Structures are given as structure tokens and as C-alpha cells.
Amino acid sequence: MDQETVRTICYLARLEIDQKKSSKIQKDLETIIELIGGLQTIDTSDIEPLYNPLEMTASTHEDIVNSDNEKEKFLKNAPASNEDYFLVPRVVE
């Protein structure tokens, strides 16, 4: 893992790394990737991945309006909002 890869992953994850910590992070990531890389020695041909221990599809239910979804309550937690929307820096000039 080189510095360029670390920069790319950081951008994908929308994270900025303190320059002073950059080489330590790079080394840590290399160590962890090396640990995970150990799995390559295990033969998994014809093995279906197990994405969830219950092996069930997420259950669905009727789409009924309930009292949990209150716009005002959720907007109140936003760092910046008006009466209807979350506010972000201007996107369209």
C-alpha cells in the first residue's frame, strides 16, 4: 500500500489524514491488510459467502404511516436547517 493508495481511499471515505500521522496510518493499514491477506491461503472454491448469520432476507412490512417519523424532531437535530430542509453549502451557482 503506497501513499497514493492511502490518498485515494481517504478521498473515497471522505476523510482527511493529519500529515504527521500519514506514515503511521499507512503502516497500520499495511499491517491490517497483511492480516486479512492471510485468508487467501484458505480454499473457498464453491463456497457461498455468508453475509448474515440468519441467512434470511430482510423482512418487510406494510408501509403504514406512524408517529415515529416526525419531520420537526429530525430537523431539530440537524446542525443547520430551515422549516423543511437540511441546509448545506450552496451546490448550484
Added chain:
Amino acid sequence: MSIQFKSIVELRGMLDEKLISASELTQETLQLATKYQELNCFVTMNKEVATKKASGIIPSDEISSWLEGMPLAQKDLFCTKGLRTTCSSKILADFIPPYTATAVEKLEDAGAITIGKTNMDEFAMGSSNETSFFGNVHNPWKKGYVPGGSSGGSAAAVAAGIVPAATGTDTGGSIRQPAAHCGITGLKPTYGRVSRWGMIAFASSLDQAGPLARTAEDCAILLNSMSGYDLKDTTSLNSDVPDFLANINQPIDGVKIGIIKEFNLGELDSEVQARFEESKRMYEKLGAQFVEVSLPNISASVPTYYSIAPAECSSNLSRFDGVRFGHRAENADDLNDLYIKSRSEGFGDEVKRRILIGTYALSAGYYDAYYKKAQQVRRLIKNDFDHVFQSVDILMTPTSPNTAFKFGSKGTQNPVELYLEDLFTISSNLAGLPAISIPHGQVNSLPAGLQLIGNFLKEDQLLNAAHLFQKNSDFHLSQPNLEDFS
């Protein structure tokens, strides 16, 4: 009569015999929390609401529910309506949820009183509670030593006798390992047994809520209330919930307990081995039979977990964007800059490290090699468990290869060193199985934990075996000397 170090069963007796009122119990609990605040167990107290709820509980001669008026602490990962919920992260330092997590709501509906929110590793990512934005929690058994993690504040609050029980969550050992390090009992239920709704997600296919308490009996009481199907959690199990308390006290004659060959227990510290052998003899005396079993892929649990958990974490934590809730950076140039600055300022180093690993594992070109590969190995690990549970009822391991360690002594140079601490606990999360940790003596004056892993939905067997152990031993009654903390 002091309420410190009392179990739920004992406090229920005191309440029912009117030796203490619910109000007095809550006030004394809050006083203990203040007295031992140097432990740093709590991030936020719930004094006003707890006081008000307790004062509304009128003593009656009718039989109360076990938890009526019982003070509990909640891990600060459960959303609590109107009560700050931080996940021990700067990014949620001012977050006040508009709803309460199902698991907590069920306990409160049963009469429990939430006295505060407990400190933890940031977003539950850690095994030592050292990644919290709100500082380290001390192990009540030794100042300057970790309580384990990530539910370290919950474990320390119970071990210090402040509360009889607390909630925790377990993604790779985060209930069992701190329970072991603090000398208490902690249960991770079967995946899906307890609703995850309102739990701030770390790794959704591994996270599971459960109780930390002084005894297996008290864990059964909490689990009775916490369990059950929840429409709001799409992976909640719609299956019968037995009365866990009624099912303890069964004999274990002929119960088969497996010892996992691949864990090479002979390589552990000789004192850790000695405690394990003593516990094995205890179970033999109680009528259990031991057999050596092989789970050929279990040694791959740690790398499998550290591919899957960060991948799910990177996806789950993408919701923290500085827009809808949580910390928002000032002076962002544009929307992208707002995301980057808010997240970079809000997350700590370990969380960032795991997001980056997960992003890498899920990125184009690496997905098959890391993420899919790990999920395939996960299937092999689960198959191994399915196979051994055809011939044994329970698997037994130490909870952790070591006891609690000094602040800063592990994982600072090499994070993998700390990851390996999870060796014995991680596999049950990957397979979704229940597991319990009970105290079984000390190693170098610090508590050591014994882990029992059960088959799918067999919490009743684990609680029964743990309860029998505690009926025949007094390790769970040991109390730390708290002079250094008051």
C-alpha cells in the same frame, strides 16, 4: 443497609420487603456514581428523569416485576429519547435522539430506571475502552488498567457495584471481554434475539445487544425483558422466547462440553490455563462430560472479522456527514469539503483506521479478494460450528487470552496486537451464536473469565450452566477494593 454490590435478585428482595424504596434506591445509586466518578464509567447521567420515575413507583403488596424500580445503566450506543447519546464520539457529542432503542425501551417498560449512559470505545471499536472521546475508563480492580471494551463503562459500573446490571453490545466480544476483565457476568445472545433498532450501528451482521450483571440469574432476568421480535428491526428473529429465569437450575448430568483443539490452550499463560483446568474439573464434578473437538477454520476468525467488520463499519458510518445530525465543521468551501472536514474532525483515529480498511476492502478490484473472501471463510467457520454442535452441547474457552492490561500498553505501535485479544470471542459473532462470560478466579490479582458458547438460540443452556457454576463457587461474589477511586 448498603445497596452497593447487590444483585437484582437481592435488590428485588429489599424493595419487596420495603427495606428500601425505589426512590431511595435510585438516589443511592446516583450517589455511588458520583462517589466513584473517577472510574469514568458514565458519559451522561439521567438524574432528573430517573428521580422522577423512581418517585412515581408506589410500593404495593402485589408481586412486582423483577425490574420494577431497578436502576440500570445503558451503554451510550443505545439511543435514548431526550437523553444525550454519543457513542463516545466527538461527532455525536451533542446528539439527543428523538426515540429510544427497543432493547432499552423494553427494560424501561418493565420498570427499570435508566440512571445514566456508560462510556465505551468510540462507536464500539476497541477492546480496551481507550478509543473513547471521553477518556479512559479505569478497571475497578486496578487503577490505570483497562476495563476491556467496548462495553467498558457498563462492565466497570457493575463491577464497582454502582448498578446491579447494565446493557452492552457485542460485535466481536464487546460484552464478554469487559465482563471477563472486570470479574462480572456478560451474555451475548443469538444474533436476532434482541432488537438492534435504535442501536447505533457498527457492523450490522455482527452487532447484538445483551446484559452485563453480577450473576447469570440477573442476566436471565434482563434477557427475558430485552428479547423478542421487533417489526422495526429487519433482522429480528420471529421465534419463541423461553422464560430464561425459569429454565435455570436444571441438572447438567451428561451435558457434553467441547474444548476447541485449534485454540492451543497449552500456549497460554500457565495461570490462565490453571483457572481453565479448575473450571473444567468443577463442571466434571457437576456431571458434564468433556470432549476435544476440532473447528478447522476457527483460527481464521480474526482476519475474517477484521475484513467484514470494517467493511460494514465504513458503510454504516457514511451516514455521519455533518448535514443531518452530529458534528458539522465550520468554514467548509463546498459540500464535499463539508463532508471531509466534519468527518475528519469528528472521528477518532481507530474509527478512521477501520473506515479506511473497510473502504479499501469494498473498493473496486479488492472486493472479491477481501470482503467476499472473508464472507466465504465465515461460511466455513459457521459450518464448523454446525458440525461440532451435532455432538456437543456447549463449547468452553477462556474469554480472553489475557487479563486486563495497563493503559497504553497494547496496540499503540501495532493495532493487530490488540485485535488478537479477541481471538476466543469473535467466532461466535461471525456465526451468530450465543456466548456467555463468567468470572472464574484471578490471574495475577486480576479477574479472569470463562466463556461458554452455545448453539443457535440456546441461551437457556448457557445461563443454566453458568448459574450452576455460580451456585457452586464464589468467584462472582468477589469485590474490588475501590479506595483508589473515591
